[in-house]
Amino acid sequence: MNFLITGGAGFIGSAVCRHLCSNPDYRVTNLDKLTYAGNLTSLRPIEKAHNYRFEHADVCDASAVLEVLKRHEIDIVIHLAAESHVDRSIDKPAAFIETNIVGTYRMLNSALEYWRRLSSERKSRFRFHHVSTDEVFGDLPFDNSVFTEQTPYAPSSPYSASKAASDHLVRAWHKTYRLPVVLSNCSNNYGPCQFPEKLIPLVILNALDEKPLPVYGAGRNVRDWLFVEDHACALAIVATRGVVGESYNIGGGSERSNMEVVEAICSILDDKRPRSGSRRYRDLIAFVADRPGHDRRYAIDASKIRLDLGWAPRETFAGGLAKTVDWYLQNEWWWGPIRSDHHTSERLREERMSAV
């Protein structure tokens, strides 16, 4: 089985590549443009594996994608490449429209052209798995409501709107052209190799640097959290066993407010890497102006993937968070260069947040 993973140098994509390469029957090709969020060192454990290849390309480049599909005789595409940071989408939406919408459109066209020329046996095996987010469903109140696969789309940010648009294109390519697609919509991921602009790694590394720990608004916004290795496992199952044309919600069943997440990180660090004197990490928490259009709450009903495909998360939030903190404590070689080499604009953003 030959897989093409787009965005495989990113946080989730690299976990997917590592996961798939552990199966000697799979061959994995990682296609990535290597934007600021792409990091080939996340692939170090498999870079010399016999069943792993890297292709440096842009998903917007339809002919490059088609050439990769043909050369590696791809059976399954798992399309993760995207601009993924909500705050960046608010500052500069253009790249989100280009990569997430136009890029997915070009991927679909290349996949369709490739699929149409396959033998009937390989044609029936081919899948285009589009990886999306629960953010397409929009804002939930602070009650017991959850997102199901039938929840209408109501995206709030340029990021979630661009992902929603790409989901619609994928469904249209299935209905109109019969391209065999599957989709998944997942909640917030956390774990090793996450770029340190996202909440959990940002808080861990700012704490270690004795910098303020930025929390939006009053920290009440609630997200469902899933350990990235559980997501990688779910994606492999959806891609290989999901029903064509269907979508699957993926979640960790671990709803936490941002404040609860930050406090949990602080108490893990208080144990593992205590500050000098009797100071506690939570004293570094700094409330910053809320994100515009900030959704209050996301929550996932993951019963379809559990009942139909037999997937459930293995990691608890407490266990996964402790593993994540340990990973950042032990792998400064991975994040040190990113933190010191950070784009100027990103450094300015952090300083702005710290100053509030």
Ligand code: NAD
């Ligand atoms: P990420 O930002 O860590 O990685 C994105 C990767 O895509 C990077 O390696 C980058 O170089 C690559 N890329 C960007 N533009 C590209 C282009 N034009 N051509 C080729 N490669 C390109 O993202 P992530 O957090 O790993 O998210 C991966 C996917 O999962 C995204 O589609 C995202 O919407 C989705 N998702 C993420 C989460 C989450 O919590 N992180 C949750 C649900 C769904």
